[in-house]
Amino acid sequence: MLAQLVFYVFAAVLLLSAAMVISVRNPVHAVLFLILAFFNAAGLFLIAGAEFLAMLLVIVYVGAVAVLFLFVVMMLDIDFTQLREGLQRHAPIGICVGGVLFAELIMALSHWTMAPAGVSVPLQAAPGLTNTAALGTLIYTHYVLLFQACGLVLLVAMIGAIVLTLRQTGSGRRQNIEKQHARTPEETLVLVRVPLGENVLEQGGFLRPQTSYYDTAVPGSYGSTGQPAVEKEETGA
Amino acid sequence: MPSVLGDYAPVLVFGAISVVIAAAMLGMALVCGQQKPYPEKVTAYECGFEAFDDARRRFDVRFYLVAILFIIFDLEVAFLFPWAVSLSRIGLFGFLSMLGFLSVLGIGFLYEWRKGALDWD
Numbered sequence: 001m002l003a004q005l006v007f008y009v010f011a012a013v014l015l016l017s018a019a020m021v022i023s024v025r026n027p028v029h030a031v032l033f034l035i036l037a038f039f040n041a042a043g044l045f046l047i048a049g050a051e052f053l054a055m056l057l058v059i060v061y062v063g064a065v066a067v068l069f070l071f072v073v074m075m076l077d078i079d080f081t082q083l084r085e086g087l088q089r090h091a092p093i094g095i096c097v098g099g100v101l102f103a104e105l106i107m108a109l110s111h112w113t114m115a116p117a118g119v120s121v122p123l124q125a126a127p128g129l130t131n132t133a134a135l136g137t138l139i140y141t142h143y144v145l146l147f148q149a150c151g152l153v154l155l156v157a158m159i160g161a162i163v164l165t166l167r168q169t170g171s172g173r174r175q176n177i178e179k180q181h182a183r184t185p186e187e188t189l190v191l192v193r194v195p196l197g198e199n200v201l202e203q204g205g206f207l208r209p210q211t212s213y214y215d216t217a218v219p220g221s222y223g224s225t226g227q228p229a230v231e232k233e234e235t236g237a
Numbered sequence: 238m239p240s241v242l243g244d245y246a247p248v249l250v251f252g253a254i255s256v257v258i259a260a261a262m263l264g265m266a267l268v269c270g271q272q273k274p275y276p277e278k279v280t281a282y283e284c285g286f287e288a289f290d291d292a293r294r295r296f297d298v299r300f301y302l303v304a305i306l307f308i309i310f311d312l313e314v315a316f317l318f319p320w321a322v323s324l325s326r327i328g329l330f331g332f333l334s335m336l337g338f339l340s341v342l343g344i345g346f347l348y349e350w351r352k353g354a355l356d357w358d
Contacts, residue, residue, distance in 0.1 A: 003242050006249065049241050056315055064308040071301055136323025139316075140331035147334060150316070151341040154309050158345040161305040162354045165298045174356060 007047050014040035027073045035066045052132040174218040183216065302354060313342050 017036040024030050038061045045054035129137070139147055194203050242249070320327075320335050349355060 006242060046241060046245055051241070052319060055318070060308070060311055060315055064304070064311045068301075068304050068308065071304055075296065075301075130322070132319045133323045133326070136319030136321075136331075137326050140320055140323075140327050140334045144330075144334045147316075148337055148341070151338040154312060155341050155345040158306065158309050158342075159348060161302055161309075162349050162352055165302045165305075166352060166354050167298070 003047060007044070010040045010043040010047065014044065027076070028070065031066060031069045031073050034069065035062055038062045038066065050131055052135055175216050176218055180216045299357070306349065306354065309345075310342075313339075 014037055017033045017040065020033040021030045021037065024033060038057055042054040042057040042062075045051075045057060192203060194200060316338065317335075320331070324332065
């Protein structure tokens, strides 16, 4: 009874939020509704007993994919007046595509046969194992080739993303970390005794040794060769 | 399946409570608060000065790179969970197959490290 109630709540919220995803005006709100839909789908998976899938949905889809969707949505420059301009021209094409898809759906549904009620689905739970453990016993031994192929796909995705998007601008100030860690205060600080009541600027400002900024800079990065342009700014402050 | 529902009953209770609290906060503000909006009041607020421009603008592709790399390692971690649960049943072969998987992704990690994809500049 309670399980059915929870199921209907999750299913109703899932359907509502899925409808909101495609009907809401603001694309950022659409992505947020998509996240709500993911959460409810995870709840449905939990009720069906598929704990691992539910957690995967939360970790991967809500944690990572939705973030990526938000990125894409925020990167798009969506102008509604501009979007509505093409509506008249593109409407016939859109209606054609939608009609074809709808006809295909009708054809698929008309040939759909339901199993008679009472026929049990030929799925057997692994005896004495939780869902996750049953998956684990199969993935890493029986399906080892596919598993390693997954690793290769992930590697290709990683290298592809880096090759496509990584642009070293060289405008950053990167440090040679080992050098920076090995430095002592004596190398980087000069203590100046300032008389009481005197202006600090008259004593030369806040002084750093000339090499303090750029002797730990990575060669080629910003400021690695540049002379006191930065130091002067500091003094003026 | 009542057993699963019983296991996750605390989570369900927490979820219900959070929904109630959120609805109460928004609803009370909506019901009890005085609302007299005028155009100047509902403009985007940006630390007191006029908003520069729209929030929808291009930003650095490196944010995207960080997100992609996060997804990839997220998926890698997702593979670790069932492996850890069933490690006692899959024997040495299962252990080594996961090591192979991790080393393939470790090569990718070394690549992005040496390439400087993890440095911001």
